[in-house]
Every structure is written in structure tokens, then in C-alpha cells.
Amino acid sequence: MAKPIKEDPKDKVGTTGHSWDGIEELNNPLPRWWVWVFYLCILYALGYAIAYPAWPLIHGATPGLLHASTRLDVEKDIKAFDEMNAPIKAKLVAADLTAIEGDASLKAYALDAGKSIFATNCAPCHGAGAAGVQGKGYPNLLDNDWLYGGAIDAIHTTVTHGVRNTVDPEARNVGIYMPAWSDKATGALADVATAKLTDEQVGQAVNYVLKISGQTADEAKATAGTQIFTDNCAACHNPDGKGNRDMGSPNLTDAIWLYGGDEATLTQTIKFGRGGVMPSWGYAPEGSKPRLTEDEIRAVAVYVHSLGGGE
Amino acid sequence: MSTTEEPSLYAAREPIFPRRVKGKFRTLKWWLMAVMLGIYYLTPLIRWDRGPQMPDQAVLLDISSRRFFFFMIEIWPHEFYFVAGLLIMAGLGLFLFTSAAGRVWCGYACPQTVWTDLYILVERWIEGDRNARIRLHRQPWNWEKLIKNGIKWSIWLLIGLATGGAWVFYFTDAPTLFWNLIHGTAHPAAYITMAILTFTTFFFGGFAREQICIYACPWPRIQAAMMDEDTITIGYRDWRGEPRGKQSVAGNGDCIDCMACVNVCPMGIDIRNGQQLACITCGLCIDACDDIMDKIGKPRGLIGYLALTDEPLERAGKADLSIWRHILRPRTILYTVMWAGIGIGLIVALFLRANLDVSISPVRNPPFVVLSDGSIRNAFDMRLRNKHGEDRWFTFSATSGGDVTLALEGTEELRVLVKANETREQKLFVTAKAGTVAASAHHLPLRLWISDAEGTESSKAERVYKDTVFNGKDD
Numbered sequence: 001m002a003k004p005i006k007e008d009p010k011d012k013v014g015t016t017g018h019s020w021d022g023i024e025e026l027n028n029p030l031p032r033w034w035v036w037v038f039y040l041c042i043l044y045a046l047g048y049a050i051a052y053p054a055w056p057l058i059h060g061a062t063p064g065l066l067h068a069s070t071r072l073d074v075e076k077d078i079k080a081f082d083e084m085n086a087p088i089k090a091k092l093v094a095a096d097l098t099a100i101e102g103d104a105s106l107k108a109y110a111l112d113a114g115k116s117i118f119a120t121n122c123a124p125c126h127g128a129g130a131a132g133v134q135g136k137g138y139p140n141l142l143d144n145d146w147l148y149g150g151a152i153d154a155i156h157t158t159v160t161h162g163v164r165n166t167v168d169p170e171a172r173n174v175g176i177y178m179p180a181w182s183d184k185a186t187g188a189l190a191d192v193a194t195a196k197l198t199d200e201q202v203g204q205a206v207n208y209v210l211k212i213s214g215q216t217a218d219e220a221k222a223t224a225g226t227q228i229f230t231d232n233c234a235a236c237h238n239p240d241g242k243g244n245r246d247m248g249s250p251n252l253t254d255a256i257w258l259y260g261g262d263e264a265t266l267t268q269t270i271k272f273g274r275g276g277v278m279p280s281w282g283y284a285p286e287g288s289k290p291r292l293t294e295d296e297i298r299a300v301a302v303y304v305h306s307l308g309g310g311e
Numbered sequence: 312m313s314t315t316e317e318p319s320l321y322a323a324r325e326p327i328f329p330r331r332v333k334g335k336f337r338t339l340k341w342w343l344m345a346v347m348l349g350i351y352y353l354t355p356l357i358r359w360d361r362g363p364q365m366p367d368q369a370v371l372l373d374i375s376s377r378r379f380f381f382f383m384i385e386i387w388p389h390e391f392y393f394v395a396g397l398l399i400m401a402g403l404g405l406f407l408f409t410s411a412a413g414r415v416w417c418g419y420a421c422p423q424t425v426w427t428d429l430y431i432l433v434e435r436w437i438e439g440d441r442n443a444r445i446r447l448h449r450q451p452w453n454w455e456k457l458i459k460n461g462i463k464w465s466i467w468l469l470i471g472l473a474t475g476g477a478w479v480f481y482f483t484d485a486p487t488l489f490w491n492l493i494h495g496t497a498h499p500a501a502y503i504t505m506a507i508l509t510f511t512t513f514f515f516g517g518f519a520r521e522q523i524c525i526y527a528c529p530w531p532r533i534q535a536a537m538m539d540e541d542t543i544t545i546g547y548r549d550w551r552g553e554p555r556g557k558q559s560v561a562g563n564g565d566c567i568d569c570m571a572c573v574n575v576c577p578m579g580i581d582i583r584n585g586q587q588l589a590c591i592t593c594g595l596c597i598d599a600c601d602d603i604m605d606k607i608g609k610p611r612g613l614i615g616y617l618a619l620t621d622e623p624l625e626r627a628g629k630a631d632l633s634i635w636r637h638i639l640r641p642r643t644i645l646y647t648v649m650w651a652g653i654g655i656g657l658i659v660a661l662f663l664r665a666n667l668d669v670s671i672s673p674v675r676n677p678p679f680v681v682l683s684d685g686s687i688r689n690a691f692d693m694r695l696r697n698k699h700g701e702d703r704w705f706t707f708s709a710t711s712g713g714d715v716t717l718a719l720e721g722t723e724e725l726r727v728l729v730k731a732n733e734t735r736e737q738k739l740f741v742t743a744k745a746g747t748v749a750a751s752a753h754h755l756p757l758r759l760w761i762s763d764a765e766g767t768e769s770s771k772a773e774r775v776y777k778d779t780v781f782n783g784k785d786d
Contacts, residue, residue: 028322029319029320029321029322030320030321030322031321031322031323031324031522031526032321032322032323032324033324033522034321034526035321101721107721127676127677128676129674129675129676129677131676131677131680140677140680142677142680142688142690143680143681143682143683143688144682144683145682145683214685251683254683254684254685255681255682255683255684255685255745256681256682256683306720306721306738308680308688308690308720308738308740
């Protein structure tokens, strides 16, 4: 192309002196308003440093003229949130327990609240998915087998008072345990046992339980175990082995086991006893607060009831 | 300024006073401006009947209810890929237009250009054309200058207010919001958005103008990579125009150096310096130059749309390639194919959408639950969406390699009601009896059917399925 350009900008502003592969950089002046924007940013930063917490001190920081605090904002938000939820919480507490699930808005609130309460308070033992931990005897809350009942009010009572804890006078099953039947066992659970069984007798009882739960058992031992069961176990587990919810004694004939239904685990259970503990969530000793308020307990009870095993 | 003198590091903005121009590109730009501003300001006012429980605004971005409405199309949050697809199409479209015809977006359609054009129209209407504006600009502040500027700024502010006002109408029912705005009862977000947009429109269109294009917008830089020697763009035919100067002097080219092209330029540049970053290819210099060429009896087109590959042809006295020879090249064809492919994909997806939509996520903590009779139960979290304009009952069934039974949480029935235009979460239990194939298989494919339980005849057959897996007790 010919040179139609009258003024070469290179003559006008020169170059920065940088040249790469023959490509030079013009030394164009910066628009002045850019500089003003830059100064404005500095002014803004100064204003910000005065208005908002900015300068670190040995303890904390300068508070700023506006006394802004995200922590206080969160507290305010939580307070506003609690105020917003107060009416539905009151409604939840006032409602008849069995009527909650019939009320769509109450149920929706209870499920949402219950889910987060469960995750915070119950999941450490019962698992995030509420499936429990079998080896540890933390019950699975999803199935349809309940030691103390799976109706909404039964769940509510269990959550409120807990099981075999030492604080709540109304806790379920205080003083009621699966005793340690072995003649070699010692300790509190052994003291509860009304009789002592030899290892052979324990083996017979185990095989009887295997048989009534539909598993493979040694027929001879199981027959011998029938009498042992009747004499020692039937008082709590009932003669048919189906358990008794009043005592929290499990059904031995179904497919669900709190600690495990195999021969080794059953032997361990009969020999050395069991006695799981659940804390009380609603009991408050004088001058203290319960771990969960009534509305929270109700919400979590509704949530657990909805998990698939509710009665 | 000479090179020996130390140049200043900073330069003040040179005010630009574009002269009025008439011609085919100016006429085209007036029409485009009217159409585009019309679309922008009037679209929120269009009504569209969607039934009693639905908003009747044709174009509505209902963020609080998480729905986008566009005439007969309704976009739910899980269908956001439509919006993403449209954005990709917009991007590819921009690539296509830039590689074919240079910065047509910048010159004709960019809001910065359109609103600046409108603001300059107001400015010219109040203060007069270029020379009058320059005089007013140079004279000291007096009543005339104060009043003229006052009127101009007021009208600019009103235009800015209308711009911000129209913007918020896209996000909620426009007539309702209008009265709320008048009565001062609208949401603060509406007022704040309007205030910000009023100010930015006023400032960008009234004062910043070409500075936005040159310094703030990334597009001029990106466009350099989109254009090649076949791209149609605005150029000065220096081989015809140079040497510029008086017509009466023999040997001079067609350019009489009248500065008409410079005076009309909204970017304040001289197109005769060749292609440059600041040129938005608005076409006004073509109109200005053609007008002069007509007056001095020379052929039009000293400044005009041409491609770089035309230059050697013209210098050799040959005719330009046809526009289509320039435009149809692998690059533009590829952009068009990609653009159309996505467009066709979106349209197909749009027509394949069911009014009944469900997503199913299997509960995997735990993978299965053993019930007291030994049967195995899986749980599935379902999210049912009813996109009909009326309440619907949904029912469920399953097909799998083994016998399974279904149950819903919270109800004895195997059907649930989903309200019109709402989403409902529902837990589904699938149980296999102990000892069956499903209960003892590690996992088994499971197809869950969700169908309209009742409703109008036409939708009776409507049902969808989701494939998932049933986990058995693997021992």
C-alpha cells in the first residue's frame, strides 16, 4: 500500500523502545480519565478503611465508623430467621403428634428442620443416611423393626428421654439389660443374669436362635437349646422369640439384628450381654437447657418416621 | 509536538462533534435504531395468555420463581442449557458476522452505539449541528450554554431512566411494577437497578461515548483475530484518492481533503489512515464521502466496503470479487454450520420436552435396607415437575428383571398430586421379596415409569421413564 498516511503516529508519540520481531510499541499517552479513575479508587480505599474494619491491631482490628460486622449480621439473620419460624414452631408444638403428618405445611417444615437436626445430632451414631452401625449396635432407623415402637409418638418418646441413660428419670429401659449369661462373665451385666450358662449351653441357645430366625442351625444343639431358651430367655424375648417392645427386647425371629445374627455375634451377645445407651434429648436438669427443644424433637421424630419404617 | 520534546504521559479526551450526514447507511442506521430501541422498550409490554395461574407477560425472566418465559416457551431451572445454548449461538453469531463483515455489531447493533447515536441526536436537536456545538463548547459559561446543556442533560437523564425502567420490566410483571414504581412501593432492587442503569446510560451515552469502545470494551481486541483479508470492512481507496488535494491541480487524486469523513465520524478518527482499532465501521464516512463525490462529479465509493484482497485487483484495474466470493469461505461456512447445528439442536430439544418431567436419584446411603421379613428395599428420591397449567396426579410403575413392589412415602396410594407449574419431591420405595432375583442380585437394571394418572384425553398416554438400578443383598 502506498503511504496515504499524513502523520505517522510514530513521529508524533514515539515508541517505548520495545521492539519484538520488528513490531514496535507506540508510546501513546494514557487517557487522563484513567488517572482520575485511579485516584478515585485510592479515595474509595481510604474511605473504606475509615468506614469499615480495616487496620489489623494486636487484638482484632479497627472497627470502622459504620461498625460493620459480618458476625453481627449473621446473628441478626439468625434472629430474624427464628422470628420468622416462631409461629410454625409454636404450631408444631401445639399440634397433636399424630396429626402433624396430615398437615402439609407442618410436615414440610418438620421434614426440612428434622433433616438438619438429625444431621447435626443423630448422625454421629445412626449415620448420615440413618442406617445405623450394626457392629456397634446403633439401630438402623430405615427398616420396619423397632425395639420400642415405630409410631410417631413412640419415636417422640424415645428421642425425648433416650434409652438407659443415667440422667433422665424417664429414660427407657433403665436397669433392663441383656444380661451376660456366661459363667465366665463378670461385671454389672453378669450380675443381672438370673442363671449362669456354660459355653456348651450358650452354644445350644445360639443354635436355637439360629433356628427360629430361619438360619442354618445344628439340629441337635437347637433342640437342646429349646429348654435353655424357655428357662432363661423367654421372660424377655417371649416364648415365641418375637420380643417385647415394653422391655425393648428384640424380635429374634426376623431378619433384622441390632448387633448381628451370625453364630459368632450371637455367642458374644449371649455370653457377655448387651445394653445400648441413647442420650436423653429432651431432659433438662434444674437450671439447664435440654439438648433439643420440643419443636426440634417433634421435627426430628417426623423426619425419622418418614424414613421408611414408620408405623 | 516534536519528538525532541518530552511527551506527556496523559492525554485529555478530545471532544468529538459528529456532523449530521444523510445517505443510505445513515438511513439504515435510523431504521435499525428505531427497531432495536422499539424492541427493547416495548417487549416487556407484550402480553401472552398462559392460563389462569401463570404470568401473562410474553417475555419474563422470573428469577424469584426460577422460570424464564419467552412467548410459548417456558424454561425451568434444570433446562438452563437452553439459555447457555442461546449464549453460545450469540457468540458464534458474532464470530460469523465479524469474520464476514467486520465490526458490523459495533457499528450498527451494539447498545453503546445505538444509545450514543440517540444521545447525539438529542444533542444536535438542542445545540445545533457540528459548528454550532463547537462554538457552544468553546464559549465561556453563560445563560445560553447553561440552559442548552441543562435541557440536554435532562433529556439524557429521562432516556437513561426509561432505559433502566424498561430493564426492570423484564424481571417482573411490567404493569404491576409500573404502578408500584409510581407509588414508591416497588422492591428496592428495582429502584437501585434503575438508578445504576440511568447513571451508566447517561454517562456512557453522553460523555464516555467512544472512550468505552476504545478503552473499556474487549471486543475490538478480540475482533482482530476474527478478521482476515477476505473480511468486508470499510476502507479508503487511497490508490484512487491520493495524492489528495485541490481538484484544479493536475495529478491529484479524487480526495479533495474536505474532511467530511472525519467530521461525521462518531469515533473522531480519520478513515484515510487505514484500518484502525477505533473504527467501529458505522458507515457514516461512506455516506459523507459519497455526498461529496456526487457534488464534484466523481464516482462514489472513494470510501466504501471492501476486502483487503480487493486492493491489488483494483490497483490492477480489475473488478472486485463479488461479495459472496468474499463471504463464502471455509471459516464463515464453519461458523454458520456450528451456529445452525446448535440452533437445530435447541429447537429439537424444545419440541422433545415433556410436560411431565422427573428426575430420580437413588438413595445410596445405605444402598439397600433389609426389612424384618428379609425382603430388600431401595429408596429413590424423586423430583416431579408438572409443567401443565393445571394440577395433575402422577402414578408409578416399574419394569425390571425381578418382581418388585412400589410404595410412596407418606401415602397409602401409589399416586401423588403435583400442583400446576410446581415441583414436588417425593420418596419412592421399591421392595423385592427375600430370595427373589432382585433381592439377591448385586444390582439389577430397573426402569421406573411415571405417568399421568388422569387428566385430559390427549395427555392420558403421557408417561416417561427413568432407568436406574435396584441394589440387592449381595451375599
